[in-house]
Amino acid sequence: MSRRAVRLTVVSVAIVLVVALVAAIVAAVVVIRRPLPQTSGSLKLPGLTAPVLVTRDARGIPTITAKTSADLFRAQGYVAAQDRFFEMDYRRHVTAGRLSELVGENEDALEADKVIRTFGWRRVAQQEWSLIEPETKAALQAYADGVNAYLDGKAPSQIAVEYTVLGLQLDVDAPEKWDPVDSLAWLKAMAWDLRGNYDDELSRARTFASVRDVKKVDALFPTYPEDTNAPILSRADVVEDTTTVASQHPLDLHDADLQKALDAADAALTAVPHLVGQGEGVGSNSWVVGGDHTASGKPILANDPHLSISAPGIWQQIGLRCAQVGTACPYDVSGFSFAGMPGVVIGHNAQLAWGLTNLGADVTDFFLERVNGTVVERDGGTEPMTIRTETIKVNGAEPVEIEVRSTRHGPIISDVIDADAVGDAPLADGSVGRSYAVSLGWTALAPGHTADALLSIDTARDADDIAKVGRLLEVPSQNIVFATTDGHIGYQAPGRIPVRARIPGAVPSDGTWPRPGWDSAYDWQGYVDPTDMPHALDPASGVIVAANQQVTPRGTGPFLTKDWDYGFRSQRILDLLGAAVEDDGTLGVADMATIQLDQHNPYADVLVPTLLSLNIENDFDDDGQDLLRTWDRTNAKDSAAAAYFAAVWADVLRLAFDDDLPDAESPDGGSRWLEVVRELLSKPESPWWDDRSTPGVVEGRDEVLTRAMVNARRQLTAKLGRDPQDWAWGRLHVAAPEHAVLGGDSLPALVRRLVNPQPLQVGGGSSIVDATAWDASSDSYGVTAGPSMRMVVDLGDLDSSTWVNLTGSSGHPASKHYTDQFAAWAHGTTYPWPFSPAAVQADASDHLTFTP
Known part of the structure; x- marks a missing residue:
């Protein structure tokens, strides 16, 4: 064979390989683009009473206009499923303790399922369904109907590329229908990640095991420095404390078996996936400035919740508009929603804007229980536990059964992961029982009205409406700052806050340390009356800053917690606002955005x-x-x-x-x-x-x-x-959002590149206003939590407001809107946020009409 013939043969083989490669690439492109939604033209949506218009702007953000509330939420459910159904499906599997059904045989998934089944999140959500208002039920049902209309007749590969990837190693069936309780269960996950001081409570007890000195432990949990960092409200805005606050109890934390049980409880809690965020950096900035200090003469409100970074980002931007606002259809609201929930969680309507930050109230307690068989010690006697069996299905493997035990305080969590990780406990008669156990008392494990609150705030018009929202928003406890177009600014602290009795002893028992469950004196004594929760309207300063700091000065208001963020962010914001007000008193939207990006360390x-x-x-x-x-x-990126x-x-x-x-x-x-x-x-x-x-x-x-x-x-x-x-700080401090299921190193690089945005260098840091947190105990300086979005609302001209999301509006990796806001977020820029019908129409790139 001649050299030329050899060369031709090689070229022929190369052509075959190229053709095969091109074919594979084309097939891959088809697969990943198949789930992308239709965003223009018309679609039939069964159940509507009239056509519904969905416009989308250049970043794919939808505004939905309908004639009735039912049509509005049905369309929202459809659009949410179009854009982010896999995210919704993942969340509902997590919150129901069914993650193993989705991802198959995986130790982390199984441990998460065991713990969440023990908590019983979905069981509580089912109880809430019978408790919430009829209007909320109707909204949740309409939303679910819209989700299911989208799913109807679609194969998994048409819904999300994640199902295609999972299908390479598992049997992936068509997703089951969305149930309104799926939405309610998501609220439990949100409440869990924002629950307050459980980490500090456990940390005190474990630290004591090493240092053996309560005062030395206290030195690592210092009192909030209100002499330098101001609380949210001043003494002029609140009343003296009328709540009985617990003092101390005689719990022997030297006991090695007790410490063993606490460690086992911590292992269980660590297994829970963080869907919103957890640990250092999870908090938020919010503030509102009255019209006396602004260029427009009307208030301006800013908010940037600090949550875990993920791909896609936690929030879904949306506008919800009734064609004619009235009793039959009262919604005209825009802002940030959770995929899987009807309505808007943070944003503004035509009369009022609001922001949320984590209040951090102490709503959890660990109760040490003395267990003997199926009973626990109680006031010198015993009482039975509640016991049930849960069956966890595992995709591709045998199901797993667990026994869930609960006391009057809550579920026992210390033996969920390791049934042997408990120690002997002496009973009242001096005999040795089976073990110590740890049960979790948490306000969110009782059904409540949070879903009612989230829809009520969408139509709030004034301080009285916000007060009503505060009575309904039981978990998670959040600071609400608000402003109205008629010139008012205000603050409201909501939440179901336990009251603890005052009892003398050696170890503080005000909720900062674990509590002896065998003595009823340490049980919760009820809850703070919602009308006693801190609130303020139009303070003399004309400024309210709520950034996770102490809410009221010591000795005023009800006891909420001792474990606050220490106020370095909040005080910096106050100082910057104070300087700006003294300078010219003409603050604008751009000034607020600049403060959000402040990187002073x-x-x-x-x-x-x-x-x-x-x-x-x-x-x-x-x-x-x-x-x-x-x-x-300053922690600039290039510093x-x-x-x-x-x-x-x-x-x-x-x-x-x-x-x-x-x-x-x-x-x-x-x-x-x-x-x-x-x-x-x-x-x-x-x-x-x-x-x-x-x-x-x-x-x-x-x-x-x-x-x-x-x-x-x-x-x-x-x-x-x-x-x-x-x-350069940015070379170390990198923001790298990861996909919840397909972000791991075990997956092929091609898949990881598809679903995980290219990491970006950022400035900022922990306890800095530009709060891109990092964990000093790790070997990494990478961002662990950060501003999950940024918004500034001008109540003098709502169309002048600005916003930006962490990644983008879409949950589809193949969509240009999957990451089209990430660079802007990292660089600190924002986008115009049109609200009026004319401005929204002028900004629209796509028009889709849903027809009955």
Whole structure:
């Protein structure tokens, strides 16, 4: 064979390979684009009473206009399913404890199912269905009907590409119909991730096991510094405290078996997927400024909830409009919704705008139970537990049965993951029973009216309406800030808040530590009267900032919690607003957006002066310290000093505390730890500074801080290069949203690239107004939580408002709207937010008509 013949043969083979590759690519494109929705023309939607118009803007954000409420929510359900059904389906599998049915045999999924079945989220949601208002039921049912109309007759591959990927290794049936209870169950997941201080309560008990001193533990949970960081409301806006607050109880936390049970409880709770967010950085900024301080003479409201980052992002932007607003159809509202829920969760209507931030009230308690067989000790006697069996189906494997036990306080969670992870417990008669167990008391495990609240706020017009919403919004407890187009601003704290009795003893029992379940004196004594919850209307300052800080000054209002965010974000916002008001009193939308992006680092204010006072002898090692001398103390994306300071901060926490604390309690670097270190800086010889891993040497503050600076210089040399001028905070601090199911490293790279947005460098950080949090206890500086959206509402001209979402409006990876807002979010830019019918129509790119 000639050389030419060989060459031709090779070329022929190459052509065949190219053709095969092109065919595979074309097939892949067809597969991933198949679920993309129809957004123009007309579609039949059974059950409508009249045509419904859906317009979409350039970013795919829908505005739905209908003649009746039922038609409006039916269309919303259809549109939500068009854009994000897999996200909805994933959520309902999680909240029902059925994740193993969706993803197959997976240890993490099975553990999550076991814990959520133990909680009984869906069981509570089913009870709520019979409790909520008829109007709410009708909305939920219409929404479900719209979802099911979309699903009708579609194969899984037509609904979402995720089903196609899962179908490569599992049997994937057509999704079951959407049930209104699926929506209610989602509210339990939202409440769980925003539940308040359970982490701190457990952390205190586990820390005590190491340090053996309540006062030393208290030093790691300092009192809120209201002398420097103002609460939300002033003393002039609230009344004196009339609530009986618990004091102390005689719980023996030295008991190793008790600690073993607490560790087992923590393992169970850690298994729950975080659908909204959890841990350091989960919070929010919100504020409202009265018209005396704005250019328009009307209030301006800003909100950016800090939640976990995911792909797609948590929120779905939408407008819901009745063609003629009235009793039969009262909705004219725009904002951010959850896929799977009718209505708008945060946004504005034609008369009122509102923002939400996590209040952080203490709505959970761990009760230690003495268990013997099927009974628990109670006031010297015993009482039976409630026991039920749950069967968990596993796609492709045998079902798994679990036994769920509950006491009067709540479900027992300490043996869900490991039935043997419990210790012997002495009973009242001196005998040894089966074990200690831990039950969870949580307000969300009783049915409530949160679904009523979320629809009521969409039609709220004034402070009285918001007060009604506050009485209904039982879980999660949220700060509501609001403003009206007629010039009022206000604040309302809602929530079902337990009242705890005052009992003397050795360990605080105000909800900050676990409680002895065998003594009824420590049971909840009821709930705070909703009318006693803090609220304010038109305060004299003309400014309200609610950013997870303490709500009222100590000694005023009902007892809510001791475990607040420590207020560094909120105080910075107050300071910036105060300076702007004093400057010219003409704040506008752009000014508010600028404040949302503020990257001033309060950690630097606390620590840098001391760091610069120390001497580092080696010229190489002091290069990082030199960066701090000219640093403006902002965590800009391109800042070398911010990168160095973050490394120093993480190492200070490691050197000072890791030797004293259990592994699971390594400092995450959030606002609590900033306050701890702030207080310790004035105590250079405190035992906390000493590194117990260096026998024979007693370190003080200066030794620890110097060593941290040297370590940081060397660490960043390895990570970012020898020349500090090449360092940049954004190279370390990366926002990388991941898909909930297809984001893992075990999947092919092609799939991961399809569903996970390209990571982007960002500025900001923990306890910074631009709150892109990171975990100092990990080996990563990557973003763990951040502004899940940003919005600014101008009550003087609603069409001048702005908004941006984390990723995009679509949940389909093949859609251009899957990530088309991510770069804007990362760069701190926002989009116009039209509201009036004329502005929405002018902004519309697509028009779809649903017909009966």
